[in-house]
Amino acid sequence: MDLQFTVNRDLCIQCGACVDDCPFHIIEMGDGSPVTNPTRVHHCIRCQHCLAVCPTAALSICGVNPEQSLPLPQSLPSGRQMEALIRGRRSVRFYKLEPLPSATIAEMLAIVANAPTGKNNRQCLFTVIEDQESMALLRQETLEGLRRAVAEKRLSEGLSYFRHVVTAWDQGRDIIFRNAPHLLMVSAPPTITTPDADMLIAMSYFELLAASMGIGTLWNAMIRWAFSVIEPDMYQRLGIPGDHVKGYALLFGFPAVHYPRTVQRDEALINRVRLH
Numbered sequence: 001m002d003l004q005f006t007v008n009r010d011l012c013i014q015c016g017a018c019v020d021d022c023p024f025h026i027i028e029m030g031d032g033s034p035v036t037n038p039t040r041v042h043h044c045i046r047c048q049h050c051l052a053v054c055p056t057a058a059l060s061i062c063g064v065n066p067e068q069s070l071p072l073p074q075s076l077p078s079g080r081q082m083e084a085l086i087r088g089r090r091s092v093r094f095y096k097l098e099p100l101p102s103a104t105i106a107e108m109l110a111i112v113a114n115a116p117t118g119k120n121n122r123q124c125l126f127t128v129i130e131d132q133e134s135m136a137l138l139r140q141e142t143l144e145g146l147r148r149a150v151a152e153k154r155l156s157e158g159l160s161y162f163r164h165v166v167t168a169w170d171q172g173r174d175i176i177f178r179n180a181p182h183l184l185m186v187s188a189p190p191t192i193t194t195p196d197a198d199m200l201i202a203m204s205y206f207e208l209l210a211a212s213m214g215i216g217t218l219w220n221a222m223i224r225w226a227f228s229v230i231e232p233d234m235y236q237r238l239g240i241p242g243d244h245v246k247g248y249a250l251l252f253g254f255p256a257v258h259y260p261r262t263v264q265r266d267e268a269l270i271n272r273v274r275l276h
């Protein structure tokens with residue numbers, strides 16, 4: 001396994017931080033600088049902690065240049081800024097027609113690829129719709145699929161609400177997609193350690209990142225429910241591998257609604273435990 005592990009001996013101060021921080025103990029202090037233990041390198045999960053923890057940017061792994069990492073802590077938002085982001089993010093149900101630049105979406109997904117995943121698996125597949133023709137087709141096919149399900153009486157009681165969705169669509173109201181210009185769906189192979197958690201974390205990070213950039217999002221349970229009753233399989237239509245665990249869908253785009261203040265709902269349900 002070539003980890004592309006290199007140490008700049010001029011910069012290395014032999015502090016041992018990389019040795020201590022490696023979660024799988026693959027690094028040890030060699031003669032004058034850290035080295036990987038060949039009997040343990042196969043345990044490496046490529047988390048890059050060794051690169052991140054090095055105080056002098058002496059270490060590289062996975063071919064990554066430590067000088068290109070953001071410096072910390074000065075790059076972090078303040079606690080107050082994070083509070084405003086968490087309190088101020090909103091479910092956006094009105095969107096401008098104008099799509100996001102493709103480069104912006106690519107940049108957002110690259111940032112979200114830094115979210116944590118179980119054992120650093122990073123196997124979430126982000127399915128994204130960028131162009132308006134595809135969004136229009138998806139809307140149309142979803143609504144037609146629902147119309148068929150209604151006509152063929154295939155809706156369970158829990159999903160009978162979709163009758164109203166179809167009626168609203170015929171009256172010009174898009175209750176499912178909210179006329180959003182973009183859709184993001186996440187899926188992951190069932191074989192990885194923690195697919196469900198990985199997918200939810202990634203989408204949550206995307207949502208917060210979007211809010212910080214003035215981009216609106218809407219978590220969407222309705223798309224999942226709609227897809228569950230539509231035949232033929234809409235996931236297949238979107239090129240999502242059949243064996244993947246299907247995660248959530250987020251709509252996103254520039255908001256056509258402005259919230260000048262946060263909501264106030266601090267009632268956390270807490271089970272504060274003290275064991276004796």
Ligand SMILES: Cc1cc2nc3c(=O)[nH]c(=O)nc-3n(C[C@H](O)[C@H](O)[C@H](O)COP(=O)(O)O)c2cc1C
Binds near residue numbers: 089090218223
């Ligand atoms: C998992 C999940 C699924 C959701 N599905 C929908 C949906 O299908 N349609 C919708 O309009 N809102 C949906 N929402 C948005 C919630 O209704 C919203 O988060 C909640 O009312 C609180 O409003 P806020 O997000 O603006 O704070 C969903 C939210 C979550 C977390």
